[in-house]
Amino acid sequence: MYLYETHLHTAPVSRCARGGVRESVEYYKSLGYAGLFVTDHFIDGNINIDPPLPYEERINFYFSAYEEAYRVGKEIGIDVFCGVEASYLGTDFLIYGLKKDWFLAHPEIEHMERSAQLTLMADAGALLIQAHPFREAPYIDHIRLFPRHVHGIEIYNACRPEFENSMAAKYAEHYGLPTFAGTDNHSAHFQRVLGGVSSEVAVKDEAHFVELFKSGALTPFRLDADSGNGAQPLAFP
Numbered sequence: 507m508y509l510y511e512t513h514l515h516t517a518p519v520s521r522c523a524r525g526g527v528r529e530s531v532e533y534y535k536s537l538g539y540a541g542l543f544v545t546d547h548f549i550d551g552n553i554n555i556d557p558p559l560p561y562e563e564r565i566n567f568y569f570s571a572y573e574e575a576y577r578v579g580k581e582i583g584i585d586v587f588c589g590v591e592a593s594y595l596g597t598d599f600l601i602y603g604l605k606k607d608w609f610l611a612h613p614e615i616e617h618m619e620r621s622a623q624l625t626l627m628a629d630a631g632a633l634l635i636q637a638h639p640f641r642e643a644p645y646i647d648h649i650r651l652f653p654r655h656v657h658g659i660e661i662y663n664a665c666r667p668e669f670e671n672s673m674a675a676k677y678a679e680h681y682g683l684p685t686f687a688g689t690d691n692h693s694a695h696f697q698r699v700l701g702g703v704s705s706e707v708a709v710k711d712e713a714h715f716v717e718l719f720k721s722g723a724l725t726p727f728r729l730d731a732d733s734g735n736g737a738q739p740l741a742f743p
Contacts, residue, residue: 513688
């Protein structure tokens with residue numbers, strides 16, 4: 507069984523992250539994960555760079571964390587993949603299958619309506635997951651759902667309370683959307699309860715990950731790093 511972290515933030519790209527790139531990659535290696543996706547806050551979210559800077563400069567800064575993590579992964583022997591967490595007024599989407607070249611070629615996404623942006627990404631082959639759809643926070647005015655514009659729902663987020671994850675699971679069930687899980691790790695090894703997806707086969711690259719998800723071959727799991735019980739498949743639809 508191969509374990510993958512799907513939702514990871516690193517400093518300094520994500521402004522709110524406390525865990526650096528190397529320590530994050532080394533942590534997942536120590537837990538026996540086969541790989542991880544770096545999904546820092548995108549340029550429309552809590553990124554640690556000022557908006558007035560040119561689009562290309564912001565994109566290069568954004569992907570610098572993934573590029574560093576990829577090098578560390580090669581060094582210590584763990585697969586590192588590229589992801590994005592895009593944001594719309596506190597409503598977040600995990601995006602897999604698009605890399606830096608695609609974003610550099612599409613500066614228009616900054617000014618598109620979110621539904622149109624998601625459609626453009628899906629048409630380009632991206633996998634779109636709505637992250638923690640029932641998250642509540644002082645900076646979130648209201649909950650927004652995009653069931654017709656995503657491929658799946660994060661029904662377990664290790665950093666959200668049980669009732670929010672339960673609501674996400676009900677949402678996925680009633681809309682017939684596939685389920686997903688991730689940690690939302692901002693603090694590397696200080697995060698002791700984790701989530702992710704497992705696979706019977708090793709993920710080759712981002713496109714293969716998208717293919718595995720769409721074929722139903724990925725299983726959401728929860729893992730308590732201190733329990734010694736390993737990854738526990740989630741009892742959600």
